[in-house]
Amino acid sequence: MAHLLGGENLSISFGTRSVLDGVTVGLEEGDRIGVVGRNGDGKSTLMRLLAQKATPDAGRVTKRRDVNVGYLDQSDVLDGDLTVGAAIVGDRADHEWAANPKIRDIMGGLVADVDWHAQVRSLSGGQKRRVALAKLLIEPHDVIMLDEPTNHLDVEGVAWLARHLKTRWRPTEGAFLVVTHDRWFLDEVCTDTWEVHDGIVDPFDGGYAAYVLARAERDRMAAVVEGKRQNLMKKELAWLRRGAPARTSKPKFRIEAANALIADVPEPRDSVALSKMATARLGKDVIDLEDVSLAYDDPSAGTAALFDRITLRLAPGERVGVVGVNGAGKSTLLRLLAGEIEPTSGRVRRGKTVVPAVLSQEVRELDEVSDLRVVEVIQREKQTFAVGGKELTAGQLVEQLGFTNEKQWTRVSELSGGERRRLQLLRLLVGEPNVLMLDEPTNDLDTDTLAAVEDVLDGWPGTLVVVSHDRYLLERVTDHQLALLGDGKVRDLPGGVEQYLRLREEALAASDAASSAGAASGEARTTAATASGGRASAASGSAHSEAEKRDARKELARIERQLGKIAAQEEKLHAQMAASADDYGRLGELNAELQGLLGQKEELELAWLEASEVLE
Template sequence: MAHLLGGEGLTVQFASRTVLDGVTLGLEDGDRIGMVGRNGDGKSTLMRLLAAKQEPDSGRVAARRGLDIGYLDQSDVLDGESTVGAAIVGERAHQNDAQHEWAANPKIREVMSGLIAEVDWQARVSSLSGGQKRRVALAKLLIGDHDVIMLDEPTNHLDVEGVAWLAEHLKNRWRANEGAFLVVTHDRWFLDEVCNRTWEVHDATVDAFDGGYAAYVLARAERDRMAAVVENKRVQLVKKELAWLRRGAPARTAKPKFRIEAANQLIADVPVARDSVALNKMATARLGKDVLDLENVSLTLGDKELLRNITLRLAPGERLGIVGVNGAGKTTLLRLLNGQVTPTSGRLKRGKTVQTAVLSQEVTELDDVSELRVLEVIEAEKRVVSIAGRELTAGQLVEQLGFSKDKQWTPVRELSGGERRRLQLLRLLVGEPNVLMLDEPTNDLDTDTLAAVEDLLDGWPGTLVVVSHDRYLLERVTDHQMALLGDAKLRDLPGGVEQYLTLRQQAEQAQGAEAVGLATATQATAAEAISGRSEAELRQARKDANRVERQLAKIAQQEEKIHQQMETASANGEFDVLNEQNASLQTLQAEKEALELEWLEAAEILG
């Protein structure tokens, strides 16, 4: 595999802290690398160095001549005053020649339909939701023909469907041994789905592992076990030295025998994540039989109907995951269950002993205690808490979620986004609620912290409702999932997140959504195009667009086959065959141009 770029002896220091210390690594053709590590350990810094967005204090980054690197920043860098179209393609959004380029390029068509089919091309960026802005930023990057793509937290604010689309796109963007990407993300399902290597950034260095997240966890467990073996041997040697110095009898110690087992043996004796029977028994004792019930609830906000005649009954100890499209009402559903929103019709029935707690997305609840230190915030709630049958002090609890003894005395105002989320979750748990609702709890948390949160939730006896796009988390901490599909209905998902994605795909196919809202330059006149069109015209346009898509795909296959035949004919000196194939190619080219014009006409009608 060809070398693309690399860093040699990279060192970065912030004040008195060394973030990276003499790190040397590189990317080759075919690398699909996921980067993991604790918040603040230097993942984004390393990515910026490799993308030439930041200079190291020492060391250097070298790239292959002419290498094109696409980079997605973790923060929002779009111009809020720009339209969606201009944000993606700049001034070319209004040029006719650009229309033909987008129509003729299957990669661009796929990106546009996969990411921004439901986003208004003329909308101001400032008016978009967080998820929509992320989709626009991704579309801007992915329509480019880059050799290397670097993505810093690309799944933040994306719904489950968006994450699944991005994973599929990255898997199919290049051939197996072409191109490369580097991604920083806390989404462990995504890491497992798209990555063939993992970089762990820790203690100012980088360790490389083969495989995605699951392989990395197993490899790290083996590494830690080997380290334990080495440490045990060292302790035994120290004991022998001490015995010799004391001139006592020689230590009769036999060296313990260890071996690293295969991955399946390594985890064979690991107990189940949680004892559901025991937890349900404890939850029933704390809650009684009645928890929270929504009975025939409907809710309309402004002109939008979010919920229609839904019924949801939460049982003691139930662990429910909620998925759905952006704007379908997931957060609103939590607010309904918590009594913060009054339904338009129907009612909320609340058990007498129910005590709820909600972890919001913004974590603004900590603003009132910004001057207190981490440990003081928890001790103000309770000094000792019982979790999974164990008594933990406030200090032990905060340490379990990654706040070291030094960090426990940090003022809340100085905490990062991920640290604030951790602290607020601890604050809620210390209050010992019996119904806990988490709204996108994985945002800004690193993978190690997520594992610690999951471990904490495993021993928590109560009813749990989690809204998240993180498939790994949902499958790990909840027992079943339900979906808001954007049609004001709440649907049970016996097949989990995979069933949700299948349902969404079926709905899109039924509505011809592949053609609706395809973001091309024709959307610059979307308002005029849509107005005055009958439903029959729109329906016919969808059919035409779908038909043209299929025909263009067939032509692409035929062109590839002809090119292969021409190569063979050229190598064998068969010039007659070469002329015939060239004529066929010209015919296909003319047919393709006609189809592209037809596709543009259909897209203009659909807006």
């Protein structure tokens, strides 16, 4: 495999802390590499160095002269004054990019529901992330580096991105490097894993599951070696301590060897452990939603229903995961269950002993204690805590959570996103709730911390409700899942996340069929309106109504899927023609089939452009 780029003896420090120390890594054609490690250990720093977005203190980054590198930063780098279309395709004419099936697939997979003419500054965080991804992926990069690309993506978006990366190049072409905490995504797309820790990079073959197994084996071997070393060290210590007078007569080389052995004790890596806290007793009744509806005021459509006569019953000790499309009301459902908002109609019943706790996405609850230090936040709850039969101080408890002595005295306002989330989770647990609700708990957490959180949740004795796009987490800590598909209903998912993705595909297919029928009837209505002078359109001052624009978006999505199928058929025909190069009869048949396919493709591309004009 040809070498694309690499780093030689890379070292970089921030203040007095060395983040990377003499690291040498390389990317070859065909590499599909996931980068894991604890927050702050240098994953993003390594990627920025390799992308030449930062300069190392020592060492150098080299790349082949013709290599084109694409890089997705965690931060928002889009120009807020641009429209979505301009941010993605620049000043290219529609026909320049619309005729490319790969670009159409990217548009359909990431930004089909985003207003093409909206300013970037008006978009949500998730929409901005998808626009930035689309901008990167439409370019013909040889190497793609993605820093937390799954942040703000829903389950469908993560699945689409995984499919795209797996099919973007042939197996021996291109390369990508991805930093993410989404372990399902790592397993799905990566063939190699780099672990960044303690200033070095350890390579492992395989995705996340293979990396975990390999690391466990590495740690087991290290434990065997350490056990032997400890035994030897005990003997040498005993030998050294047989009396100071005798030490002068001991051979000098034995003393030096013993001292070297004692000095060779490795520094322990920070342990990340969340404590299992006592939980208030939970009675037979937990929380029931009975025939609940919730509506809100939509300026463009009047009153809109978010939930329509839903019934949901939570049992003691039940563990349920919630997935759904953006805007379907996942976070709102948690707020209903927690009693933060009341329904428009229906009834919410809560047991007398229920003590709920909600971990929100933004962790804004910490804003009120932003001037306090980490240990002071926990001290405000209690001074001592009973954990596993032992009594711990607040300092000991937060140390188990991964906050070192130095970090314990850091102000909350100076914590990273992952550290804030860890602190707020511990803050909730020390309140001893018996119903725990987590809204996207995996945001900003590294894989080690996620494993620790899952260990806590595995042993959580109360009722657990988790909203997340992290399939790995949902399948690990919940017993069953529910789906919100945006139609006001709550559906049970016996088949888990895979069933949810199938339901979404069926819903989109049904929407396509309805939009096709609507387009035909709409054509007749348009003709009638034109004959009568089009007074309604003139009165509104708009060439196309919102309903027509919605139909156009659906039509675009349908056409893009058909074009994707045609592209696959076209590639298959080309392969068959190459295999039948000596059979002129068969070659003629295949060519005729190809010409018919190209005719269909041309018609669809024209229809795509016509539908896109409705949105202008």
